[in-house]
Structures are given as C-alpha cells and as structure tokens.
Amino acid sequence: MNILISGVTGAMGQVLDELISDSKHQVVAGFANQRVENLHYPVYTSLEDVEEEVDLVIDFSQPTSLQALLDYGKSNNIPLVIATTGYTDEEEGAIREASSEIPILFAKNMSLGINMTEKIVEQLAHALPQFDIEIIEKHHRYKKDSPSGTAKMLVEAAKTGRNDESPVLEGRSGLYDERLKNEIGVMAVRGGTIVGEHTVLFAGEDEVIEIKHSAQSKKVFANGALTAAEFLVNQSPGLYDMNDVLGGE
Numbered sequence: 001m002n003i004l005i006s007g008v009t010g011a012m013g014q015v016l017d018e019l020i021s022d023s024k025h026q027v028v029a030g031f032a033n034q035r036v037e038n039l040h041y042p043v044y045t046s047l048e049d050v051e052e053e054v055d056l057v058i059d060f061s062q063p064t065s066l067q068a069l070l071d072y073g074k075s076n077n078i079p080l081v082i083a084t085t086g087y088t089d090e091e092e093g094a095i096r097e098a099s100s101e102i103p104i105l106f107a108k109n110m111s112l113g114i115n116m117t118e119k120i121v122e123q124l125a126h127a128l129p130q131f132d133i134e135i136i137e138k139h140h141r142y143k144k145d146s147p148s149g150t151a152k153m154l155v156e157a158a159k160t161g162r163n164d165e166s167p168v169l170e171g172r173s174g175l176y177d178e179r180l181k182n183e184i185g186v187m188a189v190r191g192g193t194i195v196g197e198h199t200v201l202f203a204g205e206d207e208v209i210e211i212k213h214s215a216q217s218k219k220v221f222a223n224g225a226l227t228a229a230e231f232l233v234n235q236s237p238g239l240y241d242m243n244d245v246l247g248g249e
C-alpha cells in the first residue's frame with residue numbers, strides 16, 4: 001500500500017514512518033505545516049500539490065488540517081484513517097458527512113487495550129448506577145488538546161451504560177456545590193513524557209473500582225493505525241472505528 005502520512009514531522013508521524021518502513025507498505029509522501037527536506041519522500045504543505053500515487057492517508061496532525069484532508073480524500077477517492085483528536089462537534093460532523101463519499105476510519109485511540117476498556121466502562125456504568133464516575137487522563141507536556149479524545153470517548157461509553165445524558169464537568173475548582181448524582185467528572189494532567197494514561201474511577205459507598213489503561217509507547221498507536229489502514233483500504237464508503245477493525249460490536 002502507498003501511504004501518505006499527514007502530520008509526518010510530528011511525534012506520531014515519525015513513529016509511524018519507522019513502523020511502515022519495516023512493513024510491506026511504503027510511505028510515498030507526507031503532509032505538514034512546514035516543508036522539510038530530510039525525508040526520503042516529498043513533504044507537502046498543500047495536499048493539492050501531491051503528485052504521487054496514494055492508496056490511503058493516515059492522519060496524526062491537528063484539527064486545522066481537517067478541511068484539506070477531507071477535500072483531498074474526496075477529490076481523489078482516497079480512504080482516510082483519522083487519528084487526530086480535539087475536533088469540535090461541527091468538525092466531527094464534517095468527517096461523518098465526507099464518509100458518505102469515501103471510507104473513513106476515525107478513532108480517538110488506536111490501541112487494542114482502550115477498545116476493551118471502553119466496553120468494560122460501559123458495563124460497569126450500567127451495573128453500578130449508584131457509583132460516581134470520575135475520569136483522570138494524563139499525557140505528555142506537548143499535548144495541545146484537553147481533555148483527551150480518549151477521555152471523551154470513555155465519557156460516551158459511561159453515558160451509554162447509564163443510558164442517560166449525564167452532565168460532564170471538565171476540571172473542578174473554587175466554590176462549587178456537591179457533585180450532581182449522575183455527573184461525570186473529567187480531569188486532565190499534563191507533564192513530562194507520559195505517553196497516555198486513562199483511569200476511570202467508580203466511587204461507591206466505602207468502595208472504589210479503578211479501571212486503568214496505560215500506553216507504554218507511541219508504537220501502540222502507530223501499530224493500531226497501520227492495522228486500521230490495512231482494514232480500510234478495501235472498504236466501501238462509510239464511517240468505521242476500531243471496533244470494525246477488531247471485529248467487535
């Protein structure tokens with residue numbers, strides 16, 4: 001497969017580049033904000049200039065690249081694996097809309113373990129309606145969006161389990177009344193080189209359950225993205241996620 005990496009000069013782009021170079025696939029072009037000359041393929045600052053034959057795009061960039069990415073995918077009929085986080089509801093709507101024309105796999109966390117964590121959180125939220133749910137996410141000092149895409153995904157899993165529109169409180173400071181019964185609190189921590197940690201706390205009367213996923217290297221996300229690409233390249237237009245790749249519901 002001929003792959004274009006969007007966000008190729010970033011931390012994830014470079015881990016992915018290394019993984020693909022050890023695979024049966026190849027990176028034929030990159031997309032970034034700034035042009036660089038030290039890679040063995042061209043890095044474009046506009047996708048309109050891409051000349052290479054591209055089978056699929058894997059995107060680890062920033063939300064500001066979204067429109068260019070969707071336009072490129074739609075005009076050239078190229079599937080997109082989108083791993084970027086921090087989109088607004090409107091931007092997520094644009095992804096959904098574009099998926100009526102091309103195959104798009106959009107996943108806020110490409111790891112296998114988080115996929116299972118999501119299912120467990122949904123089940124616990126359903127089974128323990130009287131427990132308070134709090135989510136704590138920790139990431140490296142360079143992360144721009146908060147809370148993380150994964151934390152938002154885990155909130156959705158908890159809401160599905162509770163079958164209600166639980167109010168979400170991001171951060172907690174100052175004078176504030178008691179927590180609402182069905183509130184879901186989300187706290188973000190940033191520092192050092194923490195790859196990505198998500199803890200979901202179920203706090204009941206005199207007992208606490210903690211479900212924790214800890215990514216130990218960025219390779220876990222790159223691996224997931226490449227597996228997702230191998231799945232997506234043969235699909236019809238539509239919106240897919242890691243559940244489709246891993247054969248879950």
Ligand SMILES: NC(=O)C1=CN([C@@H]2O[C@H](COP(=O)(O)OP(=O)(O)OC[C@H]3O[C@@H](n4cnc5c(N)ncnc54)[C@H](OP(=O)(O)O)[C@@H]3O)[C@@H](O)[C@H]2O)C=CC1
Nearest residue numbers: 007009010011012032033034061064065083085108109110
């Ligand atoms: N779904 C998942 O499993 C995971 C998702 N992520 C997400 O992936 C994204 C990237 O993470 P990370 O690699 O750490 O970030 P970095 O900041 O290290 O890299 C961002 C990359 O995107 C490029 N970029 C930024 N804006 C644009 C734009 N408008 N057009 C084209 N290229 C652009 C940057 O180029 P330049 O350097 O020239 O500015 C750079 O190459 C984040 O949203 C992060 O949350 C990360 C890990 C796992």
Ligand SMILES: O=C(O)C1=N[C@H](C(=O)O)C[C@H](O)C1
Nearest residue numbers: 085108109143148149150196
């Ligand atoms: O920016 C990161 O690094 C990560 N971002 C994703 C997120 O926002 O959830 C996935 C992972 O936690 C790493």
